[in-house]
Amino acid sequence: MVFKRLLGAIGVGGPTVDTVLDPAPVRPGGTLGGRVHLEGGKADFEIEHITLELVARVEAEREDGESEGVVAFDRFTVGGGFRLAEGERRSLPFGVSLPWETPVTELHGQSLGVVLGVRTELSVAGAKDKGDLDPLSVTPLPVQEAVLEAFGGLGFGFRSADLELGHIGGTDQRLPFYQEIELVPPPRYAQQVHEIEVTFLAGPGGMEVVLEADERGGFRAPGHDALTRFTVSHDGVERQDWPAVVDGWLRHLVEHRAPYGVPAGDGAPPAHGHEAHHHEERRPGPGMGTVVAAGAAGLAVGVVGGMVASEVVDEVGDFFEGEEEEEEEEG
CATH class of the missing domain: 2.60.40.10 (Immunoglobulins)
Incomplete structure (x- = not known):
């Protein structure tokens, strides 16, 4: 055009x-x-x-x-x-x-x-x-694609992607906005979280992966957001067991029932975790209403609410x- x-x-x-x-x-x-x-x-x-x-x-x-x-x-x-x-x-x-x-x-x-x-x-x-x-x-960069493919291999579905104005506290974010990729959890995690939001903050030396989980509350505890971040390298992407790395991230995220992030350290040497803090402008957005159905075979655009890829x-x-x-x- x-x-x-x-x-x-x-x-x-x-x-x-x-x-x-x-x-x-x-x-x-x-x-x-x-x-x-x-x-x-x-x-x-x-x-x-x-x-x-x-x-x-x-x-x-x-x-x-x-x-x-x-x-x-x-x-x-x-x-x-x-x-x-x-x-x-x-x-x-x-x-x-x-x-x-x-x-x-x-x-x-x-x-x-x-x-x-x-x-x-x-x-x-x-x-x-x-x-x-x-x-x-x-x-996507090779490391971004590897992370997203790992989520797909674990059974997560991609709901939408949008850009949010604001800054994620505790990160090295440089642009005035950040991208959120919303994922739907598989049955394994569905009892604990409504959705996972992934944000990539790439730089020449590596990339921060910010994960936010909209957690389900129990009978006595209301649902709340948990946020944490991890650092990965651009090098050696093909040598990493990304499903295992991402699974470790998710277990840290959903098992720690606290409103702030927790450090990683579960068998993922190249992916270092850090405590991250919420900031006043970070909120989940509704996105475009697109679903990307993810699986071990790769990613493909699916349908939600009558909207398809051509639309x-x-x-x-x-x-x-x-x-x-x-x-x-x-x-």
């Missing part, structure tokens, strides 16, 4: 911008490549800069309920400082590094309903215009089209 828009800030006859992303999959911390195509208008123009802005649809908890909005989480200048002649066509290649905490939007080619985009800003003679907006697809893709497309229409109205 590519949008071409006239540079409205300088009126009819201005240059147009069209950004095309490389089709190759990109991972958190990886290089996002593509080309910015420019076409000159009815006169010569000085192109001051061309900037790419990474944006995400994020949910926020407020006193009057939940709301959604677009949050920019990185910017890159990929060109500028040249004259674009009347009617001239020019194509500029670029390669930029995604933040390590960039959310995952798909698993095994199936959309999770998480919406990321790349917005192109063109600055001409002091006037700026947010040109086209293109959807961004991000696949999730349509909703993502509608979001970008709505953003485009709002910008045109503002222009």
Whole structure:
């Protein structure tokens, strides 16, 4: 989905911008490549800069309920400082590094309903215009995929994924939001927890895995959330027994009936546990209503509430089209 828009800030006859992303999959911390195509208008123009802005649809908890909005989480200048002649066509290649905490939007080619985009800003003679907006697809890192596959092998089903505004206390989180992947427990854990929420906070040296369990209360104890985090390495992913590691995490999480996390240490040398603290902005969100049915054979998109994978893709497309229409109205 590519949008071409006239540079409205300088009126009819201005240059147009069209950004095309490389089709190759990109991972958190990886290089996002593509080309910015420019076409000159009815006169010569000085192109001051061309900037790419990474944006995400994020949910926020407020006193009057939940709301959604677009949050920019990185910017890159990929060109500028040249004259674009009347009617001239020019194509500029670029390669930029995604933040390590960039959310995952798909698993095994199936959309999770998480919406990321790349917005192109063109600055001409002091006037700026947010040109086209293109959807961004991000696949998981090997260690992220290994952890999710381990959950699937243990019988967990993936309910939804969303982005929450706020910061998880006690972590090295850098972006202004975090991703929550909600999992449905198998019968083995269903008597203890309603759901498990997984958050990945990746960095160049490794990754924090934050687990939150919405626990079921007993006859005398109300249900409450338990939260803990673990640190894993990017190296040696293929040599780890991830189902055993994740099972150890889960047993620590659900057996310790306390509102805060507990340290790990149950036979998982490469995955170090830490005590984690709740923070005032972390709350579970309803997500997109997508279910990813997980099993030992892998992950596939399933159905919940009548919503299937194609409808999730349509909703993502509608979001970008709505953003485009709002910008045109503002222009």
